[in-house]
Amino acid sequence: MQLFNKNYLGLEVFFYICFMRKLILFIAITLSTVYAKAQYNFDFGVNLGASSFLGELGGPNKSPQNNFLDMNLESTRYAFGGFARYRFHKSFAAKASINYLRVSGADSLTQEPTKRARNLSFRSDILEASATLEYYFIKVNDMNRTGRYRNDFRAYVFGGFSAFYFKPEAFYQGNWYDLRTLRTEGQEEEYDRISFAIPFGAGFYFTIKRNIRLGMEIGYRASFTDYIDDVSDVYASPKDLPFAQSILLANRTQERRAIEGDEKFPHSGFYQEGAKRGNPNSNDGYMLGQVSISYALRGRSSFYKARYNSVIHKRRKRTKF
Numbered sequence: 001m002q003l004f005n006k007n008y009l010g011l012e013v014f015f016y017i018c019f020m021r022k023l024i025l026f027i028a029i030t031l032s033t034v035y036a037k038a039q040y041n042f043d044f045g046v047n048l049g050a051s052s053f054l055g056e057l058g059g060p061n062k063s064p065q066n067n068f069l070d071m072n073l074e075s076t077r078y079a080f081g082g083f084a085r086y087r088f089h090k091s092f093a094a095k096a097s098i099n100y101l102r103v104s105g106a107d108s109l110t111q112e113p114t115k116r117a118r119n120l121s122f123r124s125d126i127l128e129a130s131a132t133l134e135y136y137f138i139k140v141n142d143m144n145r146t147g148r149y150r151n152d153f154r155a156y157v158f159g160g161f162s163a164f165y166f167k168p169e170a171f172y173q174g175n176w177y178d179l180r181t182l183r184t185e186g187q188e189e190e191y192d193r194i195s196f197a198i199p200f201g202a203g204f205y206f207t208i209k210r211n212i213r214l215g216m217e218i219g220y221r222a223s224f225t226d227y228i229d230d231v232s233d234v235y236a237s238p239k240d241l242p243f244a245q246s247i248l249l250a251n252r253t254q255e256r257r258a259i260e261g262d263e264k265f266p267h268s269g270f271y272q273e274g275a276k277r278g279n280p281n282s283n284d285g286y287m288l289g290q291v292s293i294s295y296a297l298r299g300r301s302s303f304y305k306a307r308y309n310s311v312i313h314k315r316r317k318r319t320k321f
Helices: 006-035 113-118 244-250 253-260 302-316
Strands: 039-054 077-089 092-106 121-143 149-172 175-178 194-208 212-223 285-298
Touching: 039 092, 039 212, 077 121, 077 285, 092 149, 092 285, 113 253, 121 194, 149 212, 149 244, 194 285
Parallel strands: none
Antiparallel strands: 039 077, 039 285, 077 092, 092 121, 121 149, 149 175, 149 194, 194 212, 212 285
């Protein structure tokens, strides 16, 4: 049985790669035009950290779903990427970044009876490209005795826009299954693998010896999709599910009951056709906490040009005999 259309998936990935290449090219051209005017205002680097999912699955023992406290530390996963930043004003900077991360969630991580009995779980790898604006609300400059720049400290808040590719999967009997292709909620068509989000948060960095910047940032991504975890609406009728694996992974309450018994869980009818499986009124999101290191480039400032260009030009002129 073929669970997905390979040609369609390949075409979708191809268009996403094309989008990413054009975005990277645009960023490179833009940054190259501003570099000549930058005086330690342009830096590029890498970041590494952790990710945490906020959605329907898992959560604390007593907490409403889909809020900033509805997360499990056990489901924390990795995140890493790179970025380029240009400070075009003393209080503002524009940053372009690309991140690769994994998010996950599982109802088995909570003791709340309704969710634990639902017994759904997932993981999803995400490739994210974002453009954000930083506002520096704390600025501390450190100058040497001659009054020249040496290092500084910046604390900021940020917001912007991002596009990301995601692929939710579930583990069952030794294998990982692509949940989107299984259409576990009886969808007529597969939902899009590419979605958008609003990133926002706060961070800081400090500069060492003019060029090296060390920083930390924590941010949330409010996405435009409710299917990062493949859970959104109601339980579908088994006859509306396209594959045998769809039936097995759409409703997994019996697996948990077989392990722990029925006594502490809601009646099994609570998890049948038409019953609430997720919350379609609230989209999924995820958090990133990362540390970063970057290198600041020194360009020719307007001061440099005004002071030295005329001198250089005069030196090129020689008296002819």
